Amino acid sequence: MAKILAVDDSASMRGMVAFTLRGAGHEVTEAENGQLALDAARGGSFELVLADVNMPVMDGIAMVRELRAMDAYKGVPILMLTTESHTEKKMEGKAAGATGWLVKPFDPEQLLATVKRVLG
Amino acid sequence: MSAVDLTQFHKTFFEESREGLDAMEAALLALDSGATDHELVHTIFRAAHSIKGGAATFGFADVAAFTHVAESLLEEVRSERRAVDAGLIEVLLCSVDCMRAMLERSSQGQPVADAESEALRVELVQLVSGEVAAPVVAAASMVAPVSGWNIAFTALPHLLQTGNDPLRLFRELQQLGRLEVVRAFITDSAPAQLAELDPSQCYLGWELRLHGAVARAEIDAVFDWLDGDCELAIAPLAEVAVAGPVAQAAGESLPVATAAPRPIRETAAASGEGSSIRVGIDKVDALINMMGELVITQSMLSDIGEKFELSQLGRLRDGLVQLERTTRELQESVMRIRMLPIGSVFNRFPRLVHDLERKLDKRVKLELHGEHTELDKTVLEKIGDPLVHLVRNAIDHGLESPAQRKAAGKSETGTLKLNAYHEGGNIVVQISDDGAGLNHAAIVAKAQQRGLIAAGQELSDAEVAELIFQPGFSTAAQATDLSGRGVGMDVVRRNVRDLGGSVGVRSVSGKGSTFTITLPLTLAIIDGLVTAVGSERYIVPLTSIVESLRLRADAVRRIAGGGEVFHFRDEYLPIMRLHRAFACNDAVTDIEHGIVVVIEEDGRRVGLLVDDLLGQQQAVVKSLEAHYQRVQGISGATILSDGSVALIVDVGGVVRLGQRSKAA
Numbered sequence: 001m002a003k004i005l006a007v008d009d010s011a012s013m014r015g016m017v018a019f020t021l022r023g024a025g026h027e028v029t030e031a032e033n034g035q036l037a038l039d040a041a042r043g044g045s046f047e048l049v050l051a052d053v054n055m056p057v058m059d060g061i062a063m064v065r066e067l068r069a070m071d072a073y074k075g076v077p078i079l080m081l082t083t084e085s086h087t088e089k090k091m092e093g094k095a096a097g098a099t100g101w102l103v104k105p106f107d108p109e110q111l112l113a114t115v116k117r118v119l120g
Numbered sequence: 121m122s123a124v125d126l127t128q129f130h131k132t133f134f135e136e137s138r139e140g141l142d143a144m145e146a147a148l149l150a151l152d153s154g155a156t157d158h159e160l161v162h163t164i165f166r167a168a169h170s171i172k173g174g175a176a177t178f179g180f181a182d183v184a185a186f187t188h189v190a191e192s193l194l195e196e197v198r199s200e201r202r203a204v205d206a207g208l209i210e211v212l213l214c215s216v217d218c219m220r221a222m223l224e225r226s227s228q229g230q231p232v233a234d235a236e237s238e239a240l241r242v243e244l245v246q247l248v249s250g251e252v253a254a255p256v257v258a259a260a261s262m263v264a265p266v267s268g269w270n271i272a273f274t275a276l277p278h279l280l281q282t283g284n285d286p287l288r289l290f291r292e293l294q295q296l297g298r299l300e301v302v303r304a305f306i307t308d309s310a311p312a313q314l315a316e317l318d319p320s321q322c323y324l325g326w327e328l329r330l331h332g333a334v335a336r337a338e339i340d341a342v343f344d345w346l347d348g349d350c351e352l353a354i355a356p357l358a359e360v361a362v363a364g365p366v367a368q369a370a371g372e373s374l375p376v377a378t379a380a381p382r383p384i385r386e387t388a389a390a391s392g393e394g395s396s397i398r399v400g401i402d403k404v405d406a407l408i409n410m411m412g413e414l415v416i417t418q419s420m421l422s423d424i425g426e427k428f429e430l431s432q433l434g435r436l437r438d439g440l441v442q443l444e445r446t447t448r449e450l451q452e453s454v455m456r457i458r459m460l461p462i463g464s465v466f467n468r469f470p471r472l473v474h475d476l477e478r479k480l481d482k483r484v485k486l487e488l489h490g491e492h493t494e495l496d497k498t499v500l501e502k503i504g505d506p507l508v509h510l511v512r513n514a515i516d517h518g519l520e521s522p523a524q525r526k527a528a529g530k531s532e533t534g535t536l537k538l539n540a541y542h543e544g545g546n547i548v549v550q551i552s553d554d555g556a557g558l559n560h561a562a563i564v565a566k567a568q569q570r571g572l573i574a575a576g577q578e579l580s581d582a583e584v585a586e587l588i589f590q591p592g593f594s595t596a597a598q599a600t601d602l603s604g605r606g607v608g609m610d611v612v613r614r615n616v617r618d619l620g621g622s623v624g625v626r627s628v629s630g631k632g633s634t635f636t637i638t639l640p641l642t643l644a645i646i647d648g649l650v651t652a653v654g655s656e657r658y659i660v661p662l663t664s665i666v667e668s669l670r671l672r673a674d675a676v677r678r679i680a681g682g683g684e685v686f687h688f689r690d691e692y693l694p695i696m697r698l699h700r701a702f703a704c705n706d707a708v709t710d711i712e713h714g715i716v717v718v719i720e721e722d723g724r725r726v727g728l729l730v731d732d733l734l735g736q737q738q739a740v741v742k743s744l745e746a747h748y749q750r751v752q753g754i755s756g757a758t759i760l761s762d763g764s765v766a767l768i769v770d771v772g773g774v775v776r777l778g779q780r781s782k783a784a
Contacts, residue, residue, distance in 0.1 A: 010170045012133035013177060020124050054166045068281065074320060077283035083173055091348075099283030100345030105176030105184070108124040120288060 001025040002119050007037040007051040020108040034058030038066055049078040053089050061096045068097035077118045126178055133174045134227045140167035145216050149470045152209045165194045182232040183222050189244040190215045272353040274325035277309050279349045292342045297332025399457050410450040417443045462540045463491030465504050476515045483522050483533040490540035495547055499619050499639055506612045510551045510635050518555035518633055552634035558627040560584050585625045589613045648739045651730040653698045654707035657766035659739050664771040666718040673712050697729045721775040
């Protein structure tokens, strides 16, 4: 199973994501914002990053840009957890190097299906 | 229904949403006072956005629908398509209130949307340009599928750098139908020399054929994430007619439509309940440090104990001193865990002041100081209402209207200051205004009218100020709907007293008033005076002691019914013989040989006769009810330094007993 980094400033969303993924056997590290996620990413080799877009300190877009600048994360899948109302945010995320997105609200099944889609 | 029980995250969601709404409110109020910080707008937007996402995820569709509209409005502000004005802030503040109420109802499993929230939602919808009020219904049924598709897919060089793998796409296409690779080719962007090949770039293209009754939307969904990362041409296999335009992937619908409605469990609120506090990690670290020291001291002492020689007496003494110090620090650290900053109470005042300004047509500048001052959690929870009352009073009665202020040569905007700080073992909270000050004449007139004082009675400033704390007192010329309705200053004083504190006022005519609340740091420990009654020890809370004195026998008057009184500062106080009240043997019965401790509760005083005063001590209050039963006149018990048990005198109860004996 995969090592996954879950980034969201909302404790309930993060908890839901982490709980669901752990239930499926993944090893999940949680981070509260982009900056903390970068710190975690430097310390561990994650196979997948799931990140919220709107976060304090460092938002998801800036985080993706920074991650892509790191050799270890050049090709690692990064999924943005976004809301449907922000098509331009999706594109901004893509431009920064995100692999794709998962549209909020999603339920645990959708999350697992998407993660499976990316990890194969 | 999901296999993962999402209700376990509800409590966290409600908590963070409440915090988010508080942050929104604070930022809106900051914007209202003229701040133009872009970060404020972001904060407001982010909070709404998080609440919407969480509400939709956790199945609170009504909250999500409402927040969605509010967010759309905020999005216009964020993208600078809409200017911030007072009207907008007012609507958004109302929205914050509405969301708060909706979340509150959600958390209690009650129906969420009501007429009020619906009306506000419609108002927001009208504000948002071009917003569709009704939620979009889930994507229409798929168009009749064709027999297959030609897919020309050419990766752009940077494709791999987005974490997308062509293999994944093929795998997903294979799940839709039979996938045939017609041709794979190297693109023109590939370097001519192998040495120049960059492994992180992709130079490949494919012509694919997907056979089967597959909807176009399903293929679009596979390539959904690759917009801008590849060249893509999808066409139905020849000779198959396309049946009209194909519905877009269901990614653009509103959260209301896609969130499966989940029944809110009625028990959800009750089950996860139970009071909890967030403790800063530094406080926990301090505890662990202290524990470490305690362990070291303990091992050092047991080491001495194992092979004790008299020559080690010095080391033993050092060890005991260290133990005492560590224990005290440990005690303080543990107490500190219950302490929370008063800022959480202060935070509600900007909004209150904002609303009162509009309602009363006054201008107020609110200053908050000492928000980081920490208070015991229980005290903190109970001090909110008295503070709200004092703040309302200050704005309603204290501060004058802009016109009156101008006439008095003051600035039109009044200042209301809230301050909190430590003083000795107490927390002091002050509410000061630069208004007119207490109106002595009006207070005296009202007090006479209410029969609180006799006509023509001369009163000092302090005595006049005391009058406003008398039950049923109100100086408002006309009762506004804010202060002076039912709840008076006497209730404020009683609430503060219940917390072991006191409240007083200082006022200068024309310059303003300052209300000062003094509170104990914690309710779990009291400062007490240890007294001896026979062989028993009683502790009297220090805060309620007025004075201790020795009486001469001739200063005591007997009154009808067997009661005793003595003259103390212009009044006669009943004497309460503690040995008699609590049936202690071998106590001093001759008043000349005992000591009278004057205690006060709610302005009523009683003299307690005890044998002797033994000194002050901090007493950790243990409930007597929990271990034994309720005893009148006793509020609890504590353990003295010699290990014996002492009872703590319930001042209120004893005073009531004493007053009754005086009346008898």
